[in-house]
Structure formats: C-alpha cells, structure tokens
Amino acid sequence: MSSPFLKLIQQGATAEVADAVLADPGLATARDPQGVSPLMWAVYFGQPLMRDFLIARLETDGIPLDIFEAAATGDEARISALLLEEPELAHSFSGDGWTPLHLAAAFGTPAALATLLTADARLETFSKNPQQNQPLHAALALGKNAETIRLLLEHGAPVNASQAGGFTALFSAAIANRKDLVEILLAFGADPRHKSDAGKTAADFARERGHSELATWLESLPIT
Numbered sequence: 001m002s003s004p005f006l007k008l009i010q011q012g013a014t015a016e017v018a019d020a021v022l023a024d025p026g027l028a029t030a031r032d033p034q035g036v037s038p039l040m041w042a043v044y045f046g047q048p049l050m051r052d053f054l055i056a057r058l059e060t061d062g063i064p065l066d067i068f069e070a071a072a073t074g075d076e077a078r079i080s081a082l083l084l085e086e087p088e089l090a091h092s093f094s095g096d097g098w099t100p101l102h103l104a105a106a107f108g109t110p111a112a113l114a115t116l117l118t119a120d121a122r123l124e125t126f127s128k129n130p131q132q133n134q135p136l137h138a139a140l141a142l143g144k145n146a147e148t149i150r151l152l153l154e155h156g157a158p159v160n161a162s163q164a165g166g167f168t169a170l171f172s173a174a175i176a177n178r179k180d181l182v183e184i185l186l187a188f189g190a191d192p193r194h195k196s197d198a199g200k201t202a203a204d205f206a207r208e209r210g211h212s213e214l215a216t217w218l219e220s221l222p223i224t
Helices: 001-013 014-023 024-029 036-042 048-060 066-075 076-085 088-089 100-107 110-118 135-143 144-156 168-176 179-187 201-210 212-220
Strands: none
Touching: 001 014, 001 201, 014 048, 036 048, 036 066, 066 076, 066 100, 066 110, 066 135, 066 201, 076 088, 076 100, 088 100, 100 110, 100 135, 110 144, 135 144, 135 168, 135 212, 144 179, 144 212, 168 201, 168 212, 179 212, 201 212
C-alpha cells in the first residue's frame, strides 16, 4: 500500500479513495509492510465513511473479510463462519500485534466480542506491540463501551493487569473522565491505589487532565 493512498485514508478523503480504487482495484486489498489492510487503517483512523465504503467494495468484489477485519468492524456472522472453519483464529495475531479480541474490544460490537468469547478467545493475552496490553486495556483506551467492558469483566478479564508503563484499565477511565466506567471497574475489584511505573495513580492522571472532581472522589475511596 502506497503512502499517498494511506494518507488519503487518514484524511477521510472518501471520494479520492474511491477514485483511486476504481482506477486500481488492487488498492482495496493492498497491505502495508505489517500486513494491515486499508479497511483496518480506516478503522484505526476513525473514518466510518471510509470503512463502510471499503467494506462495500470488498463485498462487491467478492472478497471476504479476514478475522481481524471482521472483529474490528463487528461482523458477527463472518467471525462465526471463520471460527467454524478454523477455531484457532480466535487466538491469532494480526501483523501489527493484535488478537481478534483486542480489536473487537477496541472497535467492534459487544455481539462480536461475545462471539469471540464463546470461542474461548483468551482474555489474558498481551498484544505483540509496544502497547503490550490486554483486551480490557484496549476497550478502555479506545471503544469505551460500557457493555463491552462489563462483558469482558464478567468473563474474567484481569481488572488490575498492567500494560506497558504499569498502566491499568482504571487509568484510561480516569483520563477520559468516565466515572461510569471507573465505577464498573471498581465493582470488579480495580485498585484505585495502584501506581504506574512513574509512580502515578488513577487520581493523579485524572487531575493532570483537569478532572479534579473525579480525582478527589478517587482519592476519597476507602482502602480495602
């Protein structure tokens, strides 16, 4: 995949991308050096119109989504079909280091996530990239969908697991000023006193970003 084409996806230039694909249909299925598709880059850059265009184009060309694309776009039916043929796909890694469960947690739907969990996708698997995180971290850092987060926790996601830098899921909820998600995490045993590798708590991160009310509330919680 060429850098100019990737730049168009990043910019959300749907018309220009459509013209480019019309001129060169192979662009829709191109891959970057890590093996990441244009569709996945549209998801990563938060370009829903681009995502939907590329999905439609692939469907028109009779090109099915792979497990990572299906997970990231919430295509529950495609996930089910792929796992029926090859159950081990639930434990596979994308070229940029994510499992399908990470991608469903970060970008997909609760239904897609549930399909993967039913296939015994591993909640404690760390990504093979600099984030070194688990699906719960991905859900809090990106999707922030309360239903998804609760589903992960109900299935046993380690609430206090640390990703790179000693960050826990609670830190992401605090940084986002999402008290509702903080409360869900606390209900499943999240430790508000946990410190990052830099010695900061969730309250510290909240206060640094101007969320003083949430920071004060976190600091007021009793030590258990």
